[in-house]
Amino acid sequence: MPRRRFTAAAVDEKLGKDARCEFRVSGLNVSYGGVRALRDMTFTVRHGEAVALVGRNGAGKTSTLQGIMRFGGRATGSVVLESAAATVDLSRAKTYEVARAGVTLVPDSRRLFPRLEIGHILRLCAEEVVGRKAAAERVDWVLHLVPAVAPWLDRKRGELSGGQQQLVAIARGLAMRPRVLLLDEPSEGLSPVARQDVLEVVLNLKRATGMAMVVAEQNIDFALALADSIVGLVSGSPMWTKDAEVFRQDRTEIESVVAL
Amino acid sequence: MTAGEEVLAVSDLDVRYRSGFQAVSGVSLSLARNERLAVIGPNGAGKTSLVSAICGDLRRKASVTGDLRIEGRSVARRRPHVRARMGLGRTYQVAQVFPGMTVLEHLALARIARRRGVGRWLREVKSEFELTDAEAKVIDLLGLRKVLTQRVSQLGQGDLKLVELAATLCAEPQILLLDEPTAGMGSREAENVCEVIETIVALRPSLSIILIEHNMDVVFRVAQRAIVMHQGRVIADGTPDDVRADSEVRALYLGYHAGA
Amino acid sequence: ACGGGDGSSGSDDDGPITIGFFHSLSGVNAGFGQQTLQGAQLAVKLANADGGVDGRDLELKTHDDQDGSVSGTINAVRALQDSDILMGGSLSAACAGAADAIGQTGKPTIYAGCSPNEIVSTLKRDNAFHIFGTNFSIGSSIGRAMKQEFPDVNTWDLYCTNNLTGFQIWNSVYDGIKAEGGDVSLDQQVLVDPTATDTRTQVSQLAAGAGDASSKGLFLSTFGAATTTFLKGAEPYGLTDKYAAVATSGAFDLTAWSLKGTSPQMWNGFTYYYGAVNTPENAAFVKAYEDEYDGPPSGFAYQGYTAVQVAIAALEETKGDTDAKGLIDALGKVTVKSPAGEIHNIDGLNQYNTPVVVWKSVGDPSAPQGLKVLKSVLVPAQDDINFWQPEEDSEQLKG
Amino acid sequence: MSSFIVAVISGLSAGALLFLAASGLTLVFGVMRIINFAQGAMVMLGAFIFHSALFGQFQPTIPAFVLSVMITTLAMAVFGVLLDVILVHRLVKLDEVPVLLATFGLLLAITGAVPLLFGTLPLSSSLPKSIDRTVTLGSGVVVPLYDLILIVVAAVITAFLAWLLNSTGFGRRVKAVSDDSDMAEASGVRSGSIRMLAFALGSALAGLGGALFAPLVTLDSGLGAGIVVEVFVVIVVAGLGSIWGALVVCLLLSILVAMFSLYAADLQPYVLYSVMGLAILLKPGGFFGARHSE
Amino acid sequence: MSRPVVPSRWWAHPGESLWVRMVLIVVVAGLYVAWIDNVGVNTGLGSVLMLIIPGALFALAMGVSYGWCGLVTFGQGAFFSMGGFTAALLREKELSPLSVVVLGGVVGGFAAWVFAALVLRRSTSLWFAMLTLAFGQFLFEYGNKSSHFGGPDGIAGIPRGSVFGQDLLMQWPFTIYSLIVATVVMLVLAVVYVSGFGMVGRAARLNSQRAEALGLNVVMIQVTMFGVSGAVAGVAGVLLAQQQSFFSTGYLGLQFAGAAIVAAMIGGVNSYWGPLIGFTILALAQNQLAGSTLGSVGWDLVLGVGVVIIVLLAPDGLMGGLDSARRSLGRRMTRRARVDRRRESSEPRAPEAVGEGS
Ligand SMILES: Nc1ncnc2c1ncn2[C@@H]1O[C@H](COP(=O)(O)OP(=O)(O)OP(=O)(O)O)[C@@H](O)[C@H]1O
Ligand SMILES: Nc1ncnc2c1ncn2[C@@H]1O[C@H](COP(=O)(O)OP(=O)(O)OP(=O)(O)O)[C@@H](O)[C@H]1O
Numbered sequence A: 001m002p003r004r005r006f007t008a009a010a011v012d013e014k015l016g017k018d019a020r021c022e023f024r025v026s027g028l029n030v031s032y033g034g035v036r037a038l039r040d041m042t043f044t045v046r047h048g049e050a051v052a053l054v055g056r057n058g059a060g061k062t063s064t065l066q067g068i069m070r071f072g073g074r075a076t077g078s079v080v081l082e083s084a085a086a087t088v089d090l091s092r093a094k095t096y097e098v099a100r101a102g103v104t105l106v107p108d109s110r111r112l113f114p115r116l117e118i119g120h121i122l123r124l125c126a127e128e129v130v131g132r133k134a135a136a137e138r139v140d141w142v143l144h145l146v147p148a149v150a151p152w153l154d155r156k157r158g159e160l161s162g163g164q165q166q167l168v169a170i171a172r173g174l175a176m177r178p179r180v181l182l183l184d185e186p187s188e189g190l191s192p193v194a195r196q197d198v199l200e201v202v203l204n205l206k207r208a209t210g211m212a213m214v215v216a217e218q219n220i221d222f223a224l225a226l227a228d229s230i231v232g233l234v235s236g237s238p239m240w241t242k243d244a245e246v247f248r249q250d251r252t253e254i255e256s257v258v259a260l
Numbered sequence B: 001m002t003a004g005e006e007v008l009a010v011s012d013l014d015v016r017y018r019s020g021f022q023a024v025s026g027v028s029l030s031l032a033r034n035e036r037l038a039v040i041g042p043n044g045a046g047k048t049s050l051v052s053a054i055c056g057d058l059r060r061k062a063s064v065t066g067d068l069r070i071e072g073r074s075v076a077r078r079r080p081h082v083r084a085r086m087g088l089g090r091t092y093q094v095a096q097v098f099p100g101m102t103v104l105e106h107l108a109l110a111r112i113a114r115r116r117g118v119g120r121w122l123r124e125v126k127s128e129f130e131l132t133d134a135e136a137k138v139i140d141l142l143g144l145r146k147v148l149t150q151r152v153s154q155l156g157q158g159d160l161k162l163v164e165l166a167a168t169l170c171a172e173p174q175i176l177l178l179d180e181p182t183a184g185m186g187s188r189e190a191e192n193v194c195e196v197i198e199t200i201v202a203l204r205p206s207l208s209i210i211l212i213e214h215n216m217d218v219v220f221r222v223a224q225r226a227i228v229m230h231q232g233r234v235i236a237d238g239t240p241d242d243v244r245a246d247s248e249v250r251a252l253y254l255g256y257h258a259g260a
Numbered sequence C: 001a002c003g004g005g006d007g008s009s010g011s012d013d014d015g016p017i018t019i020g021f022f023h024s025l026s027g028v029n030a031g032f033g034q035q036t037l038q039g040a041q042l043a044v045k046l047a048n049a050d051g052g053v054d055g056r057d058l059e060l061k062t063h064d065d066q067d068g069s070v071s072g073t074i075n076a077v078r079a080l081q082d083s084d085i086l087m088g089g090s091l092s093a094a095c096a097g098a099a100d101a102i103g104q105t106g107k108p109t110i111y112a113g114c115s116p117n118e119i120v121s122t123l124k125r126d127n128a129f130h131i132f133g134t135n136f137s138i139g140s141s142i143g144r145a146m147k148q149e150f151p152d153v154n155t156w157d158l159y160c161t162n163n164l165t166g167f168q169i170w171n172s173v174y175d176g177i178k179a180e181g182g183d184v185s186l187d188q189q190v191l192v193d194p195t196a197t198d199t200r201t202q203v204s205q206l207a208a209g210a211g212d213a214s215s216k217g218l219f220l221s222t223f224g225a226a227t228t229t230f231l232k233g234a235e236p237y238g239l240t241d242k243y244a245a246v247a248t249s250g251a252f253d254l255t256a257w258s259l260k261g262t263s264p265q266m267w268n269g270f271t272y273y274y275g276a277v278n279t280p281e282n283a284a285f286v287k288a289y290e291d292e293y294d295g296p297p298s299g300f301a302y303q304g305y306t307a308v309q310v311a312i313a314a315l316e317e318t319k320g321d322t323d324a325k326g327l328i329d330a331l332g333k334v335t336v337k338s339p340a341g342e343i344h345n346i347d348g349l350n351q352y353n354t355p356v357v358v359w360k361s362v363g364d365p366s367a368p369q370g371l372k373v374l375k376s377v378l379v380p381a382q383d384d385i386n387f388w389q390p391e392e393d394s395e396q397l398k399g
Numbered sequence D: 001m002s003s004f005i006v007a008v009i010s011g012l013s014a015g016a017l018l019f020l021a022a023s024g025l026t027l028v029f030g031v032m033r034i035i036n037f038a039q040g041a042m043v044m045l046g047a048f049i050f051h052s053a054l055f056g057q058f059q060p061t062i063p064a065f066v067l068s069v070m071i072t073t074l075a076m077a078v079f080g081v082l083l084d085v086i087l088v089h090r091l092v093k094l095d096e097v098p099v100l101l102a103t104f105g106l107l108l109a110i111t112g113a114v115p116l117l118f119g120t121l122p123l124s125s126s127l128p129k130s131i132d133r134t135v136t137l138g139s140g141v142v143v144p145l146y147d148l149i150l151i152v153v154a155a156v157i158t159a160f161l162a163w164l165l166n167s168t169g170f171g172r173r174v175k176a177v178s179d180d181s182d183m184a185e186a187s188g189v190r191s192g193s194i195r196m197l198a199f200a201l202g203s204a205l206a207g208l209g210g211a212l213f214a215p216l217v218t219l220d221s222g223l224g225a226g227i228v229v230e231v232f233v234v235i236v237v238a239g240l241g242s243i244w245g246a247l248v249v250c251l252l253l254s255i256l257v258a259m260f261s262l263y264a265a266d267l268q269p270y271v272l273y274s275v276m277g278l279a280i281l282l283k284p285g286g287f288f289g290a291r292h293s294e
Numbered sequence E: 001m002s003r004p005v006v007p008s009r010w011w012a013h014p015g016e017s018l019w020v021r022m023v024l025i026v027v028v029a030g031l032y033v034a035w036i037d038n039v040g041v042n043t044g045l046g047s048v049l050m051l052i053i054p055g056a057l058f059a060l061a062m063g064v065s066y067g068w069c070g071l072v073t074f075g076q077g078a079f080f081s082m083g084g085f086t087a088a089l090l091r092e093k094e095l096s097p098l099s100v101v102v103l104g105g106v107v108g109g110f111a112a113w114v115f116a117a118l119v120l121r122r123s124t125s126l127w128f129a130m131l132t133l134a135f136g137q138f139l140f141e142y143g144n145k146s147s148h149f150g151g152p153d154g155i156a157g158i159p160r161g162s163v164f165g166q167d168l169l170m171q172w173p174f175t176i177y178s179l180i181v182a183t184v185v186m187l188v189l190a191v192v193y194v195s196g197f198g199m200v201g202r203a204a205r206l207n208s209q210r211a212e213a214l215g216l217n218v219v220m221i222q223v224t225m226f227g228v229s230g231a232v233a234g235v236a237g238v239l240l241a242q243q244q245s246f247f248s249t250g251y252l253g254l255q256f257a258g259a260a261i262v263a264a265m266i267g268g269v270n271s272y273w274g275p276l277i278g279f280t281i282l283a284l285a286q287n288q289l290a291g292s293t294l295g296s297v298g299w300d301l302v303l304g305v306g307v308v309i310i311v312l313l314a315p316d317g318l319m320g321g322l323d324s325a326r327r328s329l330g331r332r333m334t335r336r337a338r339v340d341r342r343r344e345s346s347e348p349r350a351p352e353a354v355g356e357g358s
């Protein structure tokens, strides 16, 4: 099959540029050097919805998100983007193709490129997806959404605090015009205030653009505030998938998975 | 050699990586003989960096400032092997082994490292292949006996961590630094690891331990005291129960509703 | 158990007579080795066309000395093993590495090359014969010729590789001029690193200090690539035109060939240059060579050709008998009409009295090989020079 | 005094050539953390290709000369792409010492292939007549025109590389890939292609260096090993990854060597190595070394 | 105390009956050489053997420095040449050849030790590799210029002398002599290989950070091992000088060292026999190919492609390949070996304990 089916433009054309998309992951397995870290992960996210993955350290949340992106370990299983018009199968796509198709990862350790200035990072990532011409516009739009980032454009990673870096990482994700945003521990390492900021940004985004989201979170409040449904992970396997509403009243089950 | 005597003292330790990132800022701590201290904290808090700085493993990767004393002697400028010979022994978050060697050779290496005098270099390695009773017990507890003559390249990540632990114990350290010894293990193996730690503590009353762990069960079982790190700083210090009750810790690490 | 006693394990009497050829066929010196091989092959071909020696054909077996590496020396042993008479050697290490085996097997051997004095003297074995010049014979021949051609040039600039060979050659030139009763003094001496690829710095230095050079001579104590690189560096300055005399040693024809007819006027001394020798033997040789290969023979081709000629002469003397003793005796006695003239062993020295050609040429794109010979002098080997015992060597440049 | 200036200028031009050889290595290291032992051999290959691209002209016209330089650079870029496809992308995962050995193998292979491809006789070509001359700078200092040209080319290349790496999208992608290749990929960057391009650029620089070098020397297969030693000296003194650092060190070292050959010719062969030894003792990571990841 | 069973891998590693094997090898090789001498083929394999020994020892020196402690060196020719020049400079002193061998080993070893001690304390093994290259080149320049070392033309007239009344001038006494020297070197190395020191060196190569954290002084180990490697190279240099009666600066170059690296890698750098076998194979192969285009002009191409393939596909070389082939032959053979050992074993509870776990 021609590789160009995975350029951003080709995917746009197929799915419809601003179409409502559904994102389906099924039977996803991830292993590192022969060691299985994730078994049979299955979930679906619809337009305007968010799924939260919860579980203890090492339960496989990060592995799920990285498995979707095909980076890190070895991943097998099916990952598809579906609109009313068509289906794009990302199961065999390369990492950059997944990214260009509109599935964007905001990784847990932020991973901003240390030698580049923030403005250049945003620009670069936007260019890869929307092309050179539209990139500037896209970055402006992102800065409008996350205005806190604007003053840091000419700084480098080393000159930002952890929380600031987290905001930038999210901005970078947005610059890539995601259809599905994969957020890995967005609240990690943030002070409560910063966490509130991030939450607001993400919630606004969800409301305003209807972007689908997958969030890996250990912080239950954050997860519940954001997600519509929750997947509980225990040592590499999904235990249950439930409506978030269930837990807003009674958290015992979710805590049994996440906490001590 | 009374309990309570300080064996390890860290004061005002800073770790700044070459990239400019400051992973540890102004950490001071003191470890008493026979004390078992847990270090917990979110991902990227600087736990591993702290332990690596104590062992001197960061020489070429980061600048480390601050004072470090083992048994009252300053070692801040000593190379890692000197510190090891003064009683430090560590394991790594991702097991560090010698890929072409058998498990038995790992144990023999540790034994050679432990010995003093020129004679240890000249003896045939084979003569190091006998296990003392204590070592045999550790090996049996860890279930390593059946793989003793296998090369470690054939073992899984979990087994590698066990091998590394066994080898580190063979070197008979006075201060044992364990970096997530149960990460990536099933509950049964984690149980075994705890048992090994308990056995060793019983056998060697002068042993002190620093344990980095995300698994709270292990922390509660092993540690007498816990410190919590966040963004390179110590934010709480006390018994595990005190720490768990600390609201900041709950907020940053355990989550708001961690069971008490 | 002496190895020398039973050296006749070669071929039986009916098969062809084998001449072992041992030379650099790979590596940096492969070009020289290949040329020597072509000369040798031609000689063998001509001899066979003539009916061989005593009805037996000659066969050339080639072995690579691999620049004197250990496995190259193994090849030397092989070469000895399957030949009746051995010729070869150009690179110091390879020759010297093989010398021992050569001495022990007692096989008749002809060295066609090996110019540095020390090497030649270490190669001395009773069963081995050296037929071409050393640095010493070539250098002093150049010196003599220079004195005759330029009696008024007493001051020389020297451009010299910073190693013993470079020093040796200049010192022999100095001795040669002195021997003709001349006077020599060195003005500038510029040394170049033998391994350096880029020597423009040194050339510009020479140019900057040359001053009015119209009464001075310039001697290039360099070889091959170093000479070419010098000429290229000197080109923008027009440096070689400023001197009254410019001379160099070694196989300048190869250098000139690679310069494609642009080389400047230059005196050169070496064992041979086809265009500078006027003998009927040479004319025949050049013709045969040109028929066989594309261009005229180089000095190395001449060496290969002559070495095989010597071997054939010895074989004819013994009537095709390949017994080592007889052949060695014959090699000491025969007289050979080489392209450069008649040559024979100097009594008791295992060394032939091969002459040295000193000639003046200029690049000419229309000439064959891009080189036009303006003048040539054949300096006969001096019988009082003993290559095997080079004069005491100096680390100092004379003059 | 004038011989002093002459020495400085010829030192500068020698340094410029050295830089063309070293810059590719620095670039490739900066992107892939690969030390390319074969860089010298690639310069040599470039010189041979240049010679072939002249199609037998010994003294080309200026357009022919420029064309051949361009052909060589392009051919070496293609060669770089081929190497990347066959070998280099596999090296990225290895430790630095096996990488060094593998590229050493490459050095041997190229050195061995050259006589097979181009014959065993030494080859040679010349500069176009019109630039093969000297110019007189004020106060009677006479220097070859080509020396000046080389200095200008090196300066232009340095400026070009600095611009390319610091001010263009390609440069940013290169940095992103070398900082965190997985994350760059997850940001939509085709890190494999960027790597290939960067390696091709490194090879093209080797080709350019070889082409500009070729008319000055006699070509034989021993050229590569000679260059690699000098390049390593530069790398050890300058450290890895800094283009400007490499340039400065190339120029300073070459001037130093020129000075020695002027005032103390006997010691000149040892200059490079002595400087290298000093650098190791004083500044183990090199004077301009970018952070050296272990 | 319990003593677990260790499977024997004698072809990759010297086992306990090493001495017996060594002596056997010498006797067989000696007999062979004596035999071919008696039948009169005095330029056959016997002389090939004589010529291979110095090169093979040199390849072994490469193995010791890279395979045994992780230091790649492109300048080992320097220490080889120090040995060779020791013999060359002492050529008029009428010393016993054996004492020259010892002296050459000491010179090479000491120089290597000093070099490594100066460099390694300050830099990584990567810089070390580059520096060895420059070091070799430095000496090359120096040797070529200085008349003490004969310049590029070398020094000739190095005597072979005589040992225990046996004149070494003839080929087969010299071959036996080389064999004995090589065997002694191998025995010393065997002691190193099976000792704690040898294993610690390998550990330093495999994971130096871990080794340091265990309390092993990696730098000291590498420096010492490099000294050992230099000594082996020095001895090889002396042997070559004596055999050829000649030595020159040519051996300082990258070419010579490079071929030895390739040989060591083909055989397997971290095995005991690997470099020797690799060199022998290469020398014989080149010998066979000589005369063909590939064997002469393109030999470097063969070597280079060989190195690349080995680095990528078989970093442990031929010996490593054999070893894993043996392992993959299945457990059956191992088990049988265990049973045999159990019969031999005087220790009552050893084998039973294995595999039984807690
Ligand atoms: N690169 C890797 N190599 C080997 N094992 C890995 C790697 N990354 C993760 N693992 C293992 O895979 C398992 C799942 O890890 P993962 O990072 O997905 O967990 P997580 O739920 O994201 O945890 P955390 O809350 O710590 O981020 C863990 O046991 C971890 O040790
Ligand atoms: N070599 C390095 N260079 C630059 N930054 C580094 C390096 N190693 C670690 N860091 C950064 O230092 C910080 C602390 O890392 P460290 O490994 O000490 O965390 P940790 O507390 O052990 O986390 P975890 O629980 O995930 O193991 C992290 O932000 C990490 O990205």
Ligand SMILES: [Mg+2]
Residues within 6 Å of the ligand: A061, A062, A063, A108, A184, A185, A216
């Ligand atoms: Mg995670």
Ligand SMILES: [Mg+2]
Residues within 6 Å of the ligand: B047, B048, B049, B093, B179
């Ligand atoms: Mg950690």
